[in-house]
Amino acid sequence: MADLQEASITLPSDPASVTTARSHVCDLLVTWGLPPDSPAVDSVRLIVSELATNAVLHTSGMSPTFTVDVRLERSEELHIGVTDSHPRRPQRLPAAVRQDNGRGMVIVRHLTRESGGRLEVTPTEDGGKTVWIMIPWAVPVL
Numbered sequence: 001m002a003d004l005q006e007a008s009i010t011l012p013s014d015p016a017s018v019t020t021a022r023s024h025v026c027d028l029l030v031t032w033g034l035p036p037d038s039p040a041v042d043s044v045r046l047i048v049s050e051l052a053t054n055a056v057l058h059t060s061g062m063s064p065t066f067t068v069d070v071r072l073e074r075s076e077e078l079h080i081g082v083t084d085s086h087p088r089r090p091q092r093l094p095a096a097v098r099q100d101n102g103r104g105m106v107i108v109r110h111l112t113r114e115s116g117g118r119l120e121v122t123p124t125e126d127g128g129k130t131v132w133i134m135i136p137w138a139v140p141v142l
Contacts, residue, residue, distance in 0.1 A: 085128035
């Protein structure tokens, strides 16, 4: 496997794009050697769903598109970033707040930590942000 594999897809900020983002990333991971029935695929599927949903729902119309970047570095660490052009960082809700939504980042943080990874939010040059997760690659290097 090459030292660096990467792919990117830009989609309209529309709820239907969440499915496309999720499928795109999971198909890439399988192409890069992750077994399709791996628990890691399920975790990444949910993480991408939550991040893409946030990019669609919480940008207040300020981001007509969002981009999903996937990068595998040296067969050791998988990076997935979702970029939108809204400057507001994801908000952490207090545990006592009762809402039907707003728990996506809690899920993302939990799954990322459970996978031995980390989460970062970085600003973009155009004033938006990228929410990154970095997790160990689950396929042994041969």
